[in-house]
Amino acid sequence: MKKKQLSLTVGITTCYGDISIIDTVKSIRASKGVGDFNFIIIADRVPINDAIKKGLKKYNVRLVENKKESGQVEKQRQIRSLAKTDIIIFTQDD
Numbered sequence: 307m308k309k310k311q312l313s314l315t316v317g318i319t320t321c322y323g324d325i326s327i328i329d330t331v332k333s334i335r336a337s338k339g340v341g342d343f344n345f346i347i348i349a350d351r352v353p354i355n356d357a358i359k360k361g362l363k364k365y366n367v368r369l370v371e372n373k374k375e376s377g378q379v380e381k382q383r384q385i386r387s388l389a390k391t392d393i394i395i396f397t398q399d400d
Contacts, residue, residue, distance in 0.1 A: 312392040314343035317385035319378050320399035321351040327399050328361040335365050346388055347399075348372065348381040 316334055320327065350372040362369050382396050
């Protein structure tokens with residue numbers, strides 16, 4: 307019997323997304339034995355600059371920038387509503 311491979315989303319919440327988030331994404335994407343997975347970042351408060359957006363696009367990250375500030379739990383709910391996978395792993399960048 308063949309096992310079904312579970313689908314995965316990694317979600318990051320941030321208020322102050324600076325250039326270091328690229329290193330975080332790069333490190334997570336380099337995970338061994340995981341295969342391809344969805345990656346979502348929800349940001350607010352400080353706009354994400356174009357250089358960071360370009361880096362996130364390179365690593366196939368879906369970036370959502372909220373106009374209205376919210377707490378970490380609300381952003382996690384937002385990720386949960388966007389993720390259509392079996393597993394969601396949350397972390398934060400602040």
